[in-house]
Amino acid sequence: MKNRKIRKGTLGKVMHYLKKYWFLMALSVLFAGVTVAMTLYIPILVGRAVDLIAGSGAVDFVGIIRILKEGCAIILATAVLQWLMNMINNKITYQVIRDVRNEAFDKLQSLPLSYLDRHPSGEVVSRMIADVDQFADGLLMGFTQFFTGAATILGTLVFMLTINVWITLLVVVLTPLSLFVAKFIATHTYDMFRLQSETRAEQTGLIDEMIGNQKVVQAFAMEDRIQDKFDEIDRRLEKCSLKAIFYSSLTNPGTRFVNNVVYACVALTGALAAIGGAISVGGLATFLSYANQYTKPFNDISSVVTELQNSLACASRVFELIEEPSQIPDAPDAVEFKDAYGAVELEHVSFSYTKDKPLIEDLNLSVKPGQRIAIVGPTGCGKTTLINLLMRFYDVDGGGIRMDGTDIRRMTRKSLRSAYGMVLQDTWLKSGTIRENILMGRPDATEEEMIRAAKEAHADSFIRRLPGGYDTVIQEDGGSLSQGQKQLLCISRVMLCLPPVLILDEATSSIDTRTEIRIQKAFQRMMEGRTSFVVAHRLSTIRESDVILVMKDGHIIEQGNHEELLGRNGFYAKLYNSQNL
């Protein structure tokens, strides 16, 4: 019952996407109708012709030729209309799929990070690509066969009635049996398909994770154990796939059997009627041909139904993604924040990823424009979380963050984020050319500006040594670039747009000391007059900061400059001295 409800809901959503193609759909339905009517007319013509071939010496050739000419014209017209209909259906299907995929991707861009952090990327990708693909198959089949199927049933009914009412009634009474069989199978396989879909997603997650980190797997010679795990899921998938496929494939034989029974009954009653003279032999031939055609669309429709079953299960997973609540949209009166001075204030900020485990509580901090804030503390103390909040990747649970006196929730995310320049710990580059990557923050920068930024980040020299220079194409994970080189590119990226506030998350951790010294100098220049938050591990960086935040377990336990903190002889002093171990 519940499943049906879900299905119905999903169907309604599919309809929503189809709405904008109503004209084409109407045309498709019209063509389907005409095509079917003409297709059905052919057996009548043949029946008439058969009646003109009563036996040796009783053949009416003139009549036959006339019928054949008429047939020719109808056949050609049918073919043309059928072709047009196919084209329209193609167009609708592929465009709807495109729309769904676009919408899913658009959703991706507005989903809160809390969702994305919680869901394996493989699973989300599987929804956007594999499920949508499966859905496309079902939709196309639905279009091409559902309309024609329905029209054929109706048309056949009408044509049969014109020949003989009683035999028609017989057909009408018996055929629902085939519908019943189809429906019975469909409702009983929906859950199997859903289970198959879920197991498949689980497997995709594993594949994504393991193949994505193949190198680590190999370094630990874990291939066999991973294989075992994979095999276990795969065997489960095999089992539920077999069930889903086998049971759903019973539809065809089941309905075909019902059809055969109908056919036999038509032959029986028709033949008996023919003896009585109520129907001609040609009429019987037409009827038999109809009995075949009348039941075939039921087959089609039932196979469409099973396919739709599968595709609706996939669609519901896609819609689940699309309907996932977006991040809280920018307030309607949100300010377009411009020319930041870089005064940042945190007031009584509290935040946690999971409600039952408080992480940051009552955090207060006031940063004047141009100040440099070093965040230090043991790993896992909440430094990354602080950045999540500053850039509004996550919203605070309590208190507020203000930029130049305005609460950041009262400004557009975009304008807030463009005020920040960020170099994260996990370097990430986009697939594309080096140039595209550097220009990410300022696509309109000139060639000179770009090269200057790269030079300042000390990336220019290695970029020039790459086979294609600035036009070298790099793959999604940076491919053959070293971690340090990737980081230099990330720095160049920020160097180019020079936003008023900088967030440097262990920015230079993978760059050798010689290069780093130069980068530090460039950073110094960059940071002049700019507020900067540095998640720092280097004492030299920390010492030159205006404020040092010492964090531990989500709390700022000490706050002050280097001398003050050393004088306090607390946690910071301990950290500092440990460097000389």
Added chain:
Amino acid sequence: MRKLLVYLKDYKKETVLAPLFKMLEASFELFVPLVVAAIIDEGIAGQDRFFILQRCGILILLGLIGLVCSVTAQYYAARAAVGFTGQVRRALFKHIQSLSYTEIDTIGTSTMITRMTSDMNQVQNGLNLTLRLFLRSPFVVFGAMIMAFQIDVKCALIFLVTIPILSVVVFGIMLISIPLYRKVQQRLDGVLGIARENLIGVRVLRAFCKEDEEKERFWKKNEELTGLQKYVGRISALLNPLTYVIINLAILILIHTGAVQVELGILAQGQVVALYNYMSQILVELIKLANLIISMTRAAACARRIQSVFEIRSSMPDTGTEEPGPLMGVSAATEPEPAAAVPAVEFCHVNLRYADGGEDALSDIDFSVMPGETVGIIGGTGSGKSSLVNLIPRFYDATGGSVRIYGHDVKDYPVKSLRELVGVVPQKAALFHGSIRENLQWGKKDASDDEIMEAVRTAQAEEVVLGKEGGLDYEIEQGGRNLSGGQKQRLTIARALVKKPGILILDDSSSALDFATDAALRAAVRELSGQMTVFIVSQRASSILHADKILVLDDGKVAGMGTSEELLQSCQVYREIYETQFRKEAANR
């Protein structure tokens, strides 16, 4: 593609029985028009009601036998298709796992994922349909033709002409659309790539406010995909109308010829009806065949893509037979040591050039390390530090010279034993979905909690583990998303330590750790039993200061080797690194 068929061998019975039962079903179907012809020509013409009743009973019986055959066939087809795909999927996964770093670099992750997922599904569907229909449809077509010959040769000639014409049309369209479907798949891969990239790089993209731009990029790629899909669709859309025209024109000609034959007294009316029925059956079956061929070509394209991954052989033959001796592990530390003179790791004039790289990443690296020594490797970005250590567990093969471990070339060991001997902590800390315990047991399958906690303590990760709810049972999410960078790094170090490797490689793996933790880590590693040979790759001079031997790399060459003191005297590059880092500290003090 042929090679994939090997995986059908466990399903021989199913692959034979499925089409066989389908054929049986089809042959029963072929009798139907004959029965109907008899009803018309004998039953109706002879006014024999009992005869008609009897024949209709036969029709139902034929249907019943058909049902049984068909259900059997469906079952075997599903079993074979699902079982086959499962086997291929497992084999492919295994194969991908056997590829060396070089091949992983070239194929790319998203391609491999598509092969494992959507391509596999297509193959499964294709095979299932093929088993069900591929024999059935041609059988009905040719069966109908043979039946036609039984009835009347002249009329059967129409069948003989129609079938080839239909085949030409059907296969012509197929041949055109096959390569196009392959292209569709490629574009789908592209779309998938963007989606994946956007999920992984979401923070950076949002920080740069790239949402709209990415949307546009996706829309464009998606539009390209849609465009191509529609184009292929247009070609496939020709198939049904064309076949319809051909078969129906053939029916008209058949009626005319039939009329002539009846006039001549050769045929009876019912037989013409039977011929007409046969011709109609051909249409139905040919359309099925046509649709089947569409699915088959799609599936075949996918199968070929899968096959091509199978064809990529690891460029690293695993033919070694030398089993590492017991004394190579840490456990041997307490035993007397006869092989002390054998270096743990020895590089003899090693060169390395990557498959796609133009220049040598490493050239003429020559050094040796005795068991228990700690080696520091320092050098600029891209100087080849990682490349060098990657040669020890044989992630890549040296393109010149040789790398020897405990006196034997790394190629002489089975890769698996070699990697059990060497513990690696890679730059990028990757953890996997599962409990902390499961993750740490990567190092040693049956490691006890005590062993694990010992490694955890050495890796300075005790507070990480204890701080998590459930301790070792804490569930790490995919990609370790619920841990910070530093936590991940420490756990990856612990993971390598759990197996108590003879050789431990820390490839710049403490970059996310603060100084205190880093120093404590190094001290703890140093305290570990003396036989472990340790390589520390680092950017920080302080991390390698106390190493027994420091290797300074510059542009893929060894710029200096020795202890810190020696290098300060002899190596300019080292001095520069050292001084920039420490002078500043001193100046500020």
